[in-house]
Amino acid sequence: xxxxxxxRFIFKLDPENAHHLIDxxxxxxxxxxxTIQNILSSKYQFNEKILTQHIFGTTxxxxxxxxxxxxxxATMVPLLASLGFGYVEFGTFTPLPxxxxxxxxxxxxxxxxxxxxAMGFNNDGMQxxxxxxxxxYPYKIPLGANIGKNKNTSxxxxxxxxxxxxxxxxxxxxxxxxxxxxxxxxxxxxxxNEKFIKxxxxxxxxxxxxxxxxxxxxxxxxxxAISLCExxxxxxxxxxxxxxxxxxxxxxxxxxxxxxxxxxxxxKKSYKLFKEIAQEFYKDTTLISVGGIDSSQEAYKRVRxxxxxxxxxxxxxxxxxxxxxxxxxxxxxxLKKDGYNHISxxxxxxxx
Numbered sequence: 001x002x003x004x005x006x007x008r009f010i011f012k013l014d015p016e017n018a019h020h021l022i023d024x025x026x027x028x029x030x031x032x033x034x035t036i037q038n039i040l041s042s043k044y045q046f047n048e049k050i051l052t053q054h055i056f057g058t059t060x061x062x063x064x065x066x067x068x069x070x071x072x073x074a075t076m077v078p079l080l081a082s083l084g085f086g087y088v089e090f091g092t093f094t095p096l097p098x099x100x101x102x103x104x105x106x107x108x109x110x111x112x113x114x115x116x117x118a119m120g121f122n123n124d125g126m127q128x129x130x131x132x133x134x135x136x137y138p139y140k141i142p143l144g145a146n147i148g149k150n151k152n153t154s155x156x157x158x159x160x161x162x163x164x165x166x167x168x169x170x171x172x173x174x175x176x177x178x179x180x181x182x183x184x185x186x187x188x189x190x191x192x193n194e195k196f197i198k199x200x201x202x203x204x205x206x207x208x209x210x211x212x213x214x215x216x217x218x219x220x221x222x223x224x225a226i227s228l229c230e231x232x233x234x235x236x237x238x239x240x241x242x243x244x245x246x247x248x249x250x251x252x253x254x255x256x257x258x259x260x261x262x263x264x265x266x267x268k269k270s271y272k273l274f275k276e277i278a279q280e281f282y283k284d285t286t287l288i289s290v291g292g293i294d295s296s297q298e299a300y301k302r303v304r305x306x307x308x309x310x311x312x313x314x315x316x317x318x319x320x321x322x323x324x325x326x327x328x329x330x331x332x333x334x335l336k337k338d339g340y341n342h343i344s345x346x347x348x349x350x351x352x
Contacts, residue, residue, distance in 0.1 A: 003320030015106040015115075026079040040082035044321060046328040050335055051343050055286055055308060056175045056211040056238065058142050062086035062328045063343060064299065067290045067311035068146035068177065068215075069117070073124045074132050081141050084324035089311065090133070091146030092179045095164045097125030098150055101184060105259065108317070112252060113294065114266070115314045117245065118259030120184045121148050126168050133172045142174040146215070151185050158191060159199055163207065170208040178204070181217035181244040183260045189217060194231045201235035211238035218243035218269050218291060222276040229277055239286035241311075242274045263314030267292025271302065278306025282348045294319060296330020303331070303343065304350040
């Protein structure tokens with residue numbers, strides 16, 4: 001009820017301004033204050049051994065992370081950790097700072113619990129974010145760095161952008177994510193091809209010992225998605241994140257004809273493609289499911305479909321700061337109800 005009251009005020013603001021306000025409050029109230037962090041942690045963190053996993057050489061106290069795009073500049077990490085997230089994936093960020101696409105570029109659809117964004121990788125740039133993360137890392141929860149190319153970088157030079165980012169964050173994150181699936185940078189999704197996959201993962205594996213994952217779009221056909229994932233794993237990718245936002249505007253009656261949709265309207269589409277991928281690969285690699293996850297039931301469904309970890313994004317805006325706690329508590333109860341002693345026993349249960 002408290003968040004519902006606050007949400008009425010927040011939703012009167014332009015979506016991007018509202019997010020900026022939360023970001024500022026996080027930086028100036030939460031981040032410097034251990035007391036505030038402890039108060040939030042005591043209310044929102046849910047930690048049970050049944051949910052704890054050792055993945056990517058580090059410990060995830062719970063499987064619920066915040067997806068890339070929410071904390072582009074790694075300014076909100078202490079707040080998000082205090083809200084009970086098991087890990088934070090910051091970014092997507094680029095070598096050079098960039099403003100992103102023209103405004104307005106972020107739209108709420110409260111009745112559908114969905115978001116449309118055409119942000120365009122707006123971020124502070126590699127150097128500022130690197131400095132910020134160096135002050136945090138190693139952190140009390142795992143941190144993932146989601147990286148992309150600058151808008152003005154040509155396709156043939158895209159690999160150089162990723163190389164700079166991989167080298168810069170090699171020692172200050174727990175895993176890296178190659179983002180070539182955002183719909184908001186012109187031509188980026190064209191890099192979802194076997195030639196570039198081979199090139200980027202061959203390069204990445206020569207530059208870092210950290211796990212490197214591929215994030216894919218939900219608009220690929222199952223055959224194309226499986227083929228891409230197969231190529232990524234062939235060239236030593238350490239996991240797959242499925243999925244990014246969708247450009248299937250038929251999912252939302254009043255959708256704009258640009259940007260990507262996330263939230264409840266993406267749920268079925270994301271799950272369907274994730275399950276196709278998981279049927280092929282869940283025994284072979286770490287899979288992270290994202291797209292429309294808004295409850296313990298949906299998160300648990302993704303785990304049973306092959307996800308070791310899940311991410312939320314839009315649902316946090318609509319359901320509020322207690323969401324990670326509720327999902328983790330609910331998943332713990334669902335695991336016990338099904339007779340499992342640990343989450344690892346449930347991963348892929350519906351595929352066996």
